Amino acid sequence: MSNPLSFVNPTPDSPWQTYLSQVDRVLPYLGHLARWADTLKRPKRALIVDVPIELDNGTVAHYEGYRVQHNLSRGPGKGGVRYHPDVTLEEVMALSAWMSIKNAAVNLPYGGAKGGIRVDPKQLSQKELEKLTRRYTSEIGLIIGPQQDIPAPDVNTNAQIMAWMMDTYSMNTGATATGVVTGKPIHLGGSLGRVKATGRGVFVTGREAARKLGLDLQGARVAVQGFGNVGSAAAELFGQAGAKIVAVQDHSGCLINTRGFDLSELVPWVRQHGGVGGFPGGEPLTAEEFWDVDCEIMIPAALEGQITADRANRLKARLVLEGANGPTLPAADDILAERGILVVPDVICNAGGVTVSYFEWVQDFSSFFWTEDEINLRLDKIMQGALRRIWDTADQHGVTLRTATFAVACERILMAREERGLYP
Template identity: 45%
Template sequence: MNSAVQETLTSNLYDQQVKKLYHVGGILGLTEDVLQVLSTPERVIQVKIEIKGADGKVKTFVGWRSQHNSALGPYKGGVRYHPDVTQDEVIALSMMMTWKNSLLQLPYGGGKGGIRVDPSKLTKEELEALSRRYVDALYKYIGSDIDIPAPDVNTNPQIMAWYLDEYIKITGKADFAVFTGKPIELGGLPARIYSTGLGVATIAKASAKKFLGGIEGATVIIQGFGNVGTYTAKFLQEMGAKIIGVSDSKGGVIDPNGIDVQKIIEIKESTGSVINYPSGKKVTNDELLISECDILIPAALENVINKFNAPKVKAKLIVEGANGPLTADADAIMKERGIPVVPDILANAGGVVGSYVEWANNKMGEIMSEEEARKLIIQRMENAFEGVYQKYNKLGDQDLRTAAMAISIERVVNAMKARGML
């Protein structure tokens, strides 16, 4: 997306999510006061993090944790490290986690965290100090029955290990369930590393069966080739789909004859980018999004499909691997064009299902194997999709996002009423 287009997209992610909430709220007949409650987080914590850099100078960063809604259980959601993180973005993502956890019938509310930092510019020692100071600032507000953080953009199992160690040092509680996405040696789940990609692939397969006649031979383009995009590509190829395009932050490649997924993964690992794949045509991310395919999976950042490029999208089906890749305007355009969009709160929920299994294992003593966890993730995703598809048909002239959010919001509202919160 060029800078001129980006500047024209004045609505941030929070505005987009509130717009979607009010749309669904109108269909459900929710009053303005209820919508105000649902669009406002229960708590937002801003923290200042100071660390001593490798050069001896003090570096200062700002971070947040948004705890959106706890009607269904403790807050749950990842922490991202990114130079463009804002408070509004973190609040919006925490709201999306509320809907996601509700939709998958997980015993959680929604939370999200972020630090405004470019981690690539920190040494390992600085990154560890930053991570530990974040926990120092937040430990009173997190816990396995309060708020359970996990990895997100630019965070990983090692960072969760630092979080856990710092939390135990400060509180004296050996509560390994307070963070998920941890290394296996610290109670992490082997399936967690690929659970989001497995979930996206499972939903792509289920939706392809409903809208395209099946996943076998379907051509797929994936924008974003980090953890989610990589595993999505691997699982979809195993399911019989044909991956014809992928991209990362440096650009992309399209090969109508099909891309060797394992080969391009190895090339990205060795050279730093998929653009060094020897076959096919080199394209920009903007070009990739509007290239011809059966299934388009935006698996990078938010707002990449908007009112400017949505009319040019040639995919027959869109599956949201990232959070908020389509703006509200793009949703409306896709609906008008008859292109189904499987929403993020359904499509990429495999990660939080994996986190749920890890959390439950830590709570109860490692009772589930990797194979059992994998089957549970697939089953939860398939069941959720079927529920959304039935709601979609029942609502009539509405899209899949509206159907998914209607189910989620109804559950949250009913729980709040039962508890006397509304």
Template identity: 50%
Template structure:
């Protein structure tokens, strides 16, 4: 769940500079660094043979290499690793030639400070990633695999299949914004992807996370297409994001960055075009800033340009807890189908953000004993049951679960393998894989997160008889209430919380029953059945609208 430290190979034979750089990197929290230091090029080669590094900080003047050869020898050994040159004033020409030859940056040794050093490393890694790995995303590959499996089963027309494999529109922007420190400007990557335009306006959240890339956003947009189609909402799928750690930014920095993002993508969003919403790392405040920026640009207030905004600005009652509530509705239906009494069930919830915390709350309200929860800092286990009120109070005060005294602290991996009736995944993708699926020990696996289970693990879960509530069904409560909010905004008419929840329950239970019926009729698992159900609707729309020109 938590992003790992960036792995740095420091190649420097001067002990003074080596200690300086180690000290500067040790003081960085976002990102953090795992530094390996060597003083010879031969030792650097040995280190590269033993493990992979994100970046190499390279001094060109080493005892066992000629200066003009040092970079190119290292580049030949590690062609896919970012390299930042460290140089003195008298070696700038040599460093510049290394940059021309493919190094990402160079730093003047006597001017190195923490901010400049960390920024140079981060930008070097970003540029290398942007050059080679934007589409090379395991998450996007998973989304395509799932789609192709369902397309094969229903014998989807090849022309339609090819059109749906990639998003119809994808836009990448380099976003520059001013930090609170005077004179410091950051540049980060932002994305907006629209998968299918045939279903109506596109709909999807905006994610602020340091792991965001084009492939991840494309996968999320594809899943949103299937989610909207399965719920029978008049939207195609979209998604957006910024590759940044929001915890590293102040409120004013987040506002400036959000407004910059909005201006960069303002030509492809709008209430009749593409409607953003909150996702990981964003919230109703971020949506308020987007609405305000868009409204100021067009000259009048446009509440329907985003959903998930504050109620006072036209947001819908029940939107904040909608994903967790929808997940709970599906769990209730699954328990009824399996003949389980929820009052006799136990649950473990991975993730204690918006989705996970609300899921834990609703489980407790339905009589389920929640025995474990987790966040990025730790997992807490208490076989006798956890007090959700107490957990939320601790997080409100301390921000994370770390240090909570009401249970044993375990790892997130251990939480996944706890014996329980319900395992709710409300964190990140790729949590249940071929490596741990045999140790998963639950009756219902409910996916509150997007893409938490790999395709190979799906097959094992099916063999084990674990009932999976797939993400495009189980976590669709958020987009469903976002649809309600959009309708209310377009009509300037507000619904009560009771009306919202009644409508949400009707749509979620209908989608569950259609998916279950399809699974039983096709003799397939719930994920494939949900995809087939969604694909049928998208296929009809694509064929009826035709291809223009």
């Protein structure tokens, strides 16, 4: 089991250590607010729960679950729930902290939170998955709520799991509470445009960054790691803009096609087979060869810690768009900066999902719903405005976009902390 005090003594190269390093880099730009900086280095609340369920064969299995609220100074917690066999407390702490930064960077009225269960959901039946979700929701029900902490889908979770979470919370509180989660099915208060929102945000920020670099998307070669909701949606939008998706990698395999994949065939294949592996429209690569592919744009949209120092030295892209959370290690970040490779960091690049989650939350409270075109227009406007503010900050201080994003976000969080004061 993870050490509950690991925020004091983090594991080397863990996601939490990566986050702490990112905070340390921004301290010189916080002025008088730096006195509050330790607020950012300690989660407000970390809940570890036992999740026992009866399996279909009659045996009882126990799973470890987490819900971490990193900072609530700017509003209720907001962040996804992931089901994965490698989930740890330190990972969830880091993901919750990145949500604090992300929400503040886009100026949403939320704090940061995240949840997870250490489980391989592929080993569970649909009924077992429902039992797991409902028991986990009941266990963390102490600290979630429409005005407290609002979960959402993440790795290996989806609209169905959000529906079970919403129903369980509603049954336990005695009233239907659609606003307790986002990413729900449309007919249960979900928002149009939510499924592809994160990928759309990756595309919108990537398009703006490409313009700044003078990089024409027409014919630009794109490599995508992770081909789930985020990677596939971003790939489709880049394809529509004239770019070529030349390499794809996920848990099932790695493929290259220098002429560009036919996404009208690849996307349905992934939907049917659960991954890119075996797709006949490309040549296989090893997982490590993926990082040597000739491309202009690299989109890591899988899990954290993927771009190491070694891979950063080999990368041939001009632009890295972080669709995943924490995919670049701090040492790799420095190497990419030295090599002149622009990184649009996760805390702004993949903020499209939480932005449309905010729209969903607002729509649930008002019981008035917007069209998908309205959603996309609002999303594009918010993402472009946030990126412009961050770019101006980067130019002002002569720092990377990541440091600039943290500077903008940490200033907003710590200003709220200072103005609220300490209680008691």
